[in-house]
Amino acid sequence: MGCFGCTGESSKRSERSNSSSIKRNDQTRPTSGSLKVKPVANLKKEETSNDDQLSLDVKNLDLVDEVSNSARNNGKLAQTFTFEELAAATGNFRSDCFLGEGGFGKVYKGHLDKINQVVAIKQLDPNGLQGTREFVIEVLTLSLADHPNLVKLIGYCAEGDQRLLVYEYMPLGSLENHLFDLPRDRQPLDWNTRMKIAAGAAKGLEYLHDKMKPPVIYRDLKCSNILVGEGYHPKLSDFGLAKVGPSGDKTHVSTRVMGTYGYCAPDYAMTGQLTFKSDVYSFGVVLLELITGRKAIDQTRDRSEQNLVAWARPMFKDRRNFSRMVDPLLQGQYPVRGLYQALAISAMCVQEQPNMRPAISDVVMALNYLASQKYDPETDPVQGSHKNSSRSGQKKNNDRSAGDDSPDRNAEGEING
Ligand SMILES: Nc1ncnc2c1ncn2[C@@H]1O[C@H](COP(=O)(O)OP(=O)(O)OP(=O)(O)O)[C@@H](O)[C@H]1O
Numbered sequence: 257m258g259c260f261g262c263t264g265e266s267s268k269r270s271e272r273s274n275s276s277s278i279k280r281n282d283q284t285r286p287t288s289g290s291l292k293v294k295p296v297a298n299l300k301k302e303e304t305s306n307d308d309q310l311s312l313d314v315k316n317l318d319l320v321d322e323v324s325n326s327a328r329n330n331g332k333l334a335q336t337f338t339f340e341e342l343a344a345a346t347g348n349f350r351s352d353c354f355l356g357e358g359g360f361g362k363v364y365k366g367h368l369d370k371i372n373q374v375v376a377i378k379q380l381d382p383n384g385l386q387g388t389r390e391f392v393i394e395v396l397t398l399s400l401a402d403h404p405n406l407v408k409l410i411g412y413c414a415e416g417d418q419r420l421l422v423y424e425y426m427p428l429g430s431l432e433n434h435l436f437d438l439p440r441d442r443q444p445l446d447w448n449t450r451m452k453i454a455a456g457a458a459k460g461l462e463y464l465h466d467k468m469k470p471p472v473i474y475r476d477l478k479c480s481n482i483l484v485g486e487g488y489h490p491k492l493s494d495f496g497l498a499k500v501g502p503s504g505d506k507t508h509v510s511t512r513v514m515g516t517y518g519y520c521a522p523d524y525a526m527t528g529q530l531t532f533k534s535d536v537y538s539f540g541v542v543l544l545e546l547i548t549g550r551k552a553i554d555q556t557r558d559r560s561e562q563n564l565v566a567w568a569r570p571m572f573k574d575r576r577n578f579s580r581m582v583d584p585l586l587q588g589q590y591p592v593r594g595l596y597q598a599l600a601i602s603a604m605c606v607q608e609q610p611n612m613r614p615a616i617s618d619v620v621m622a623l624n625y626l627a628s629q630k631y632d633p634e635t636d637p638v639q640g641s642h643k644n645s646s647r648s649g650q651k652k653n654n655d656r657s658a659g660d661d662s663p664d665r666n667a668e669g670e671i672n673g
């Protein structure tokens with residue numbers, strides 16, 4: 257089953273060569289030699305401006321065939337900042353400005369006086385070879401991209417060994433923080449918000465696949481890379497693994513396998529052949545996480561339930577299982593038909609055969625419809641054992657504009673149409 261059953265930490269990226277087993281599951285400090293790039297320290301440092309340094313990185317990383325051509329030819333590179341400006345924006349990277357940390361560096365909140373804007377600044381680990389490559393791809397990809405469901409890159413800093421990315425600040429953080437291990441004072445996401453986030457994330461992916469020139473395969477879709485803004489508006493972030501998609505008659509690009517355990521399509525993990533459908537698979541996993549409230553990989557669960565897709569696949573076969581799959585934190589507040597449809601979409605996306613998975617444009621269409629069918633716990637039936645519990649005052653969070661135009665719902669386990 258490809259990457260299933262491996263025991264890596266779900267939130268960390270992984271990579272392996274095409275034919276060997278997965279090598280590492282914790283990339284907080286990427287291993288040297290994992291990519292054939294020259295160390296940052298070897299790059300020519302002296303007298304280089306931010307722009308020049310980026311060009312040097314591109315050259316040294318041999319990235320001329322990647323997204324870089326288009327971005328540089330279009331002259332659309334994001335603006336540059338000095339390290340001093342970014343240090344000042346974060347109070348010298350003060351701990352109370354710290355937002356979080358991923359495999360490639362720490363993220364800080366800051367205020368940039370120059371543009372009078374609150375921003376998120378990601379400081380890449382200067383010792384990480386892979387970080388430099390991803391830094392460059394991220395700058396180039398996001399410089400080309402412009403879509404309401406993709407996080408905006410405001411600028412970057414490439415000074416000496418320092419590599420920093422400056423993004424628009426997303427006040428609600430990552431989807432991961434709203435779905436799993438919730439602190440006591442945080443409300444679980446309600447059904448409508450989950451569908452809104454799924455539809456928005458799918459639109460971001462559709463833009464990368466179908467609208468960008470050249471089209472881009474994202475390769476790193478997961479909950480921690482979906483950031484949320486006011487009104488739970490979702491945006492995809494982290495484009496360091498993005499890859500230009502196949503052109504002409506080709507259906508795949510061959511590349512070393514990178515991505516994150518639990519989200520990585522089995523066909524890609526087995527063969528190194530990356531297709532747009534690899535992203536669709538990862539999207540299916542995210543949708544499944546949104547529906548079930550379970551993590552793609554959860555080592556705290558029983559063995560048979562640690563891998564979300566492996567757990568869900570047999571359950572997809574019988575709709576009587578569906579009510580057991582839904583996130584208990586929803587407390588029965590979901591539309592039965594909407595649940596079936598959402599599970600059907602995720603089941604199609606995580607199919608083993610890539611050509612059986614839908615195109616992302618079809619997923620967007622289906623999810624747009626689903627997200628438009630608002631569930632209202634005040635007027636719609638509450639499912640299962642939660643039916644009789646009092647709901648008053650519990651109409652949950654985020655989207656209170658819900659009107660009920662939802663389709664027929666019957667008792668649990670039955671559905672019309
Ligand atoms: N633009 C942003 N606005 C607000 N918070 C952000 C922003 N970008 C990142 N963060 C916060 O910083 C955390 C770390 O992000 P980062 O992308 O570095 O790591 P990750 O996604 O958790 O892991 P990985 O390195 O595997 O992508 C995020 O989970 C999020 O909480």
Ligand SMILES: [Mg+2]
Pocket residue numbers: 358480481493494
């Ligand atoms: Mg991330």
